[in-house]
Amino acid sequence: MSIPLSILDLVAIPEGNSAREAIASSMASARLADRLGYNRLWFAEHHNTPNLAASATALLISGAASVTERIRVGAGGVMLPNHAPLMVAEQYGTLANMHGDRIDLGLGRAPGTDPMTAQALGRSSAEPQAFAQSIYDLQGWFGPEGQARSMPIVSAVSEGTEVPIWVLGSTVSGASIAGQLGLPFSLASHFGPDQIDQAIQVYRESFKTDAPTARIDKPYIMAGINVVVAESEEEARRQFTVVEQMIIDLHQGRRRRIQPPVDPDSLEGQRALSQNMLQISAVGTPDMVKAQMEAFVERTGADELITVTYAFDPAARDRSLELLAKLWF
Template identity: 75%
Template sequence: MTVPLSILDLVPIWEGSTARDGIAASMRAARLAERLGYHRLWFAEHHNTEALAASATALLISQAATETERIRVGSGGVMLPNHAPLMVAEQYGTLANIHGERIDLGLGRAPGTDMMTARALNRSSAEPQAFAQSIYDLQGWFGKEGTGRSAPIHSAVSAGTEVPIWVLGSTVNGASIAGQLGLPFSVASHFAPDQLDDAVRIYREAFTSDGPTAQIDRPYVMAGINVMVAPTDEEAEREFTTLEQMFLDVQSGLRRKIQPPVDPDALAARGGRDQPMLRIKAVGSPETAVAHLNEFARRTGADELITVTYAYDPAVRERSLTLLAEHWF
């Protein structure tokens, strides 16, 4: 059985464009994703970067949900240490009241930025126990009574919305937290593949549906994978160099917007094509990409795949989404 495909959007800003352009392109992609049959669309949270406009995730989710009708829309994720949990409950409760049951809340413990910016944003603890306690409180605010479980604070706007919570992670620590809380787990294998197999195994081993935070009765894994689909393998490999350059920029400290693709051989000569962080990928013609996706789904046993596609030209990204959907669904 073909697993559902979803999309993680970081709202790229390409060279020569503005954040306004990037947001507009992402909204066009949201409308397209719904027409093509993708299951959900999530927006990530990042700060202090020239290349991405995905910072205020709740606002992006609201706009994307306004411009669509059926696709699930959510955060992939809210980096909880950057936020007061009560404010998260109020924001996502408001989204659920406006847009109905299509809203997801994915939560992560990483800051989504550098340490200096993280200190400027910090509002809550990233320690595992504090993270779990925040989830416990959020479930109370989303519950029928709308009251936090560690303090009698009431949130009328989130009460009764029952916004589903996901735990995001890239390590065995995040997997263990998700399993012990009885929540679905989204593994960030698209940029942190080293602990993928162990994380999925530990999540399933740790999973329990008996605790007070459990919201599903069996483990559910969504795994991230980088995707670029083009008419030919060669063209897809060339387009994928845009993402490879972005990772080189991060490693070298070069701050610039999303760059146009370059000759793959020239990039390889600079050491830009052998990046272990990007080895989870499906790049090529539709047939090649689908084969890689199927292999990845079998390896992980994932219940759902969430795809990440960067392109310098938004039309190239839209073509990739379309070609994949036509050959997957």
């Protein structure tokens, strides 16, 4: 395939492991992804989630950028209403000053957590107009003049870094915002598959190259897909039960860390809880996964894919990354 392939990492914490161990495994995987030729590595913001260690994305990005040389590293994403835009500009401008032109900033409007935790984060408005204004200000702080349009006397260390901004979303609302702002769109199809076809259409139809925030001259879509590759279909299906259990736990309100793989047949009575959310997945041997991913690209017309691979054993995740890279690049 000719389109770029990237990785989304939520820094999963396996049962029996600590956040420290999960982060160390994530950094080791970052080095591997850099060597294998993946285009970018993004970390997604989540809070009050016991099975994920991806809450402070800027710190994870700095760690990953420090142990890699080529791969782009960024946020997929920062849930912008959880943060003051000036602080985001300062953090990501600092990252760009430290690591050069390898930093991406994906922005979302979702809380990335439950309502009580969102309140504890001091969450501000997620309304589309407020979200768009924050992006407008961020671009000002990243620009050569280093000033937000709505606050022209406020400058930041991010001046001149021109950190690329993406809009994240899984619905037509997020797609419309991305299109109207003339920005690249990261489609969260790996967990929000219900509106992907409509969202892609809305994004392309609403795309404005003359928007004040526009930074690309045509629509660009990076779509998410769950991927597990193994030497046999049976082993891939067994490894996929790790994320299936995670989604089943989410629906049942069960708070526990990432569980080891199980016999796929043992989940048959509960699989309905995870099937819809995980329908955009490629699972199997290298040839099977390649065919499934190619079909998804044909369906969506995606310009890039971003893969999500959960594993109880970091070695299984790294093996999947290796097999995928061998068949894709």
